[in-house]
Amino acid sequence: MADAPAPARAGRLTDLIADDLPLLLVGINPGLSSARAGHHxxxxxxxxWPALYRAGFTPRRLTGQEDAELLRYGVGITCIVRRPTVRAAELSKDELVAGGRTLRRRVRxxxxxxxxxxxxxGYRAAFGVPDAVVGPQEETIGGTRIWVLPNPSGLNAHYPPAALAREFTRLRLATGMPDLSGIPGSAP
Incomplete structure (x- = not known):
């Protein structure tokens, strides 16, 4: 795991990644509390965490401190830009574009x-796709398919928790990953 950052703005989160994962989640950048805690x-x-559980990616609701457990379920986490901020809006366009290039290298x-x-x-800025929408994308990186999910931030009022879980479920179904939630009625 990552060392405790000091100060938080200088902290870097360690990627939770392995070769050939079924799914790699990509946040825009770490928030200050995540950098301080050393967890995504x-x-x-x-x-x-509730969206991943309700969509069936995990058998229970995990917490940020349990982020490394995602790897056992075939899910990893990284970010476009590694610099922690209070809000993603603090990032410059250049940072996002450079982060997109670095992310492509990690994915390859x-x-x-x-x-x-x-x-x-974040996807639009980092990948230069101004008209992108939530859902599967035509672009690939090598053999890796791309899907854009709604931002799970509480600031994203367009997607309340139930709608967020539906979008995550659409992705899980597309990946062919099993429903681990055990929630009645959540399996296709």
Whole structure:
């Protein structure tokens, strides 16, 4: 795991990644609380963890401190830009474009089957696709298919928790990954 960052703005989160994962989740960049904690999506109210569970990617609702457990379920996490900020809006366009280039290199080296970007705005900026929408994308990176999910930030009012879970479920179904949730009625 990553060493404790000090100060948080200088902290870097360690990628949770392995070769040939079925799914690699990609956040825009770490928030300050995640950098400080040394875990991805570590804010207690993060909507990522309930969405992953309700969509069937995990057998229970994990927390940010349990982020490394995702690897056992075939899911990894990285980010476009490694610099922690309070809000992604603090990132420059140049940072996002450079982060997109670096991300492509990581993807080519690790070869996940699916790459899921958490936020259409970050994807548009980093990949130069201004009209992209949530869902599967035509672009691939090598053999890796790309899907854009809504940003799980609580600031994303367009996607309340149930709608967020539906979008995550669409991705899980596309990947062919099994429903691990055990929630009645969640399997296709």
């Amino acid at each position: 999506f570590a804010t207690p109210g993060s909507r990522l 080296a690790r070869r996940p089957v699916w790459l899921a970007l958490l936020g259409v705005t």
